[in-house]
Amino acid sequence: MTDNLTPKAAKKVRWTSLEISLITIVSLLFIALVALTVLFVTHRQDGVCTTADCTRSASRLLENMDPTVDPCENFYQYACGGWLKRNIIPETSARHSTFDILRDELEVVLKGVLEGPAGGGSDALTKARTLFKSCTDESNVESRGGRPLLGMLGDILEWPVATDSWDDSYGANWTLESAIARLNEKYRMQVLINFFVGTDDRDSNAYIIHFDQPSLGLSSRDYYVCTGQYEQACRAYMQFMVNVVTLIRSDRQLSVNKTLIKKELDTVFWLETDIANATDSPNERNNPVLLYNKMSLGDLSSNFSLTVDSREFNWTQFTNYILNTVNITVSDDEDVIVYAPNYLSRLSLVLANYTARYVSHCAQTHGKEREGRQNVKKHEM
Secondary structure, X not given: OOOOOOHHHOOOOOOOHHHHHHHHHHHHHHHHHHHHHHHHHHHOOOOOXXXXXXXXXXXXXXXXXXXXXXXXXXXXXXXXXXXXXXXXXXXXXOOOOHHHHHHHHHHHHHHHHHOOOOOOOOHHHHHHHHHHHHHHOHHHHHHHOOHHHHHHHHHOOOOHHHOOOHHHHOHHHOOHHHHHHXXXXXXXXXXXXXXXXXXXXXXXXXXXXXXXXXXXXXXXXXXXXXXXXXXXXXXXXXXXXXXXXXXXXXXXXXXXXXXXXXXXXXXXXXXXXXXXXXXXXXXXHOOHHHHOEEEXXXXXXXXXXXXXXXXXXXXXXXXXXXXXXXXXXXOOOOEEEEOOHHHHHHHHHHHOOOOHHHHHHHHHHHOOHHHHHHHHHHHHO
């Protein structure tokens, strides 16, 4: 027997709301996927940066190259030929590079900032602008003349060649530790001995006193041969010192005998040359293990005794002269690091050959080394 179902008896299929929602979401995701695929295919750049900065950098690289040269024959010319054609070494420089160009551009920007109004900005910026204006105010500098320098000389136990009474007024009480400590703690000038506080190389959590060899009046120890390429620099350096002494004695209304002045400064220059030769060369200072010599101040005094006119240098007193400016006192048991033991050993032999007058001369000469270097550089150009 066969069952006959009428249309009314058949069940009508209906979509539920959940099914409709899922189908809609799937359809939208499919459309979004297709759109992203089309965008990726049509705008794909193979990982190449096309921003404005990237474009400018790429342009500079292409300008600096010389594509007419075979890189297999001369790669340097191929990579830098374009830059070499567009840039020449200025007559006032011994070298020229992109870093020099960036430095010049930065100086222009910095000059604009420093020439701005004194008010506004941070406290540090205000101080920098004040300092800059004090250096560029030439009329005020000229009106003050040598008074600032004359006032400073008495504060640092005088410059013997610039006065007629050094031996009587200062020589009897002069000590090496007090003289160079004064230059260090007040004027930040490292003379004969470089003293500073820094991180312990073997304990980054600790600060410790360091002793090292100082910078020199001339650019390096090589200059003190005073022959060949260094001859002109030595002459300029000596002439600068003679000129300064002449001006000081004239301002003080003292007699000026350039022959005697030069004779005395020649001896000072010999002392400075001996000190330069006592320093370690850069190649001798390449090994940080050999540079690190930790010891107490008491051991430093025992190992490296310095004597000037039978007056022994007191390392602990020298250290305390400087640290007293921040209300700190140390004893002979204080640990320090000596970076230049060879220099200190040689310095002891050098100082034994000169009197306190000439050692004091050398200290004051270094006190003016920045001006001297600027003068020497002008003659080197």
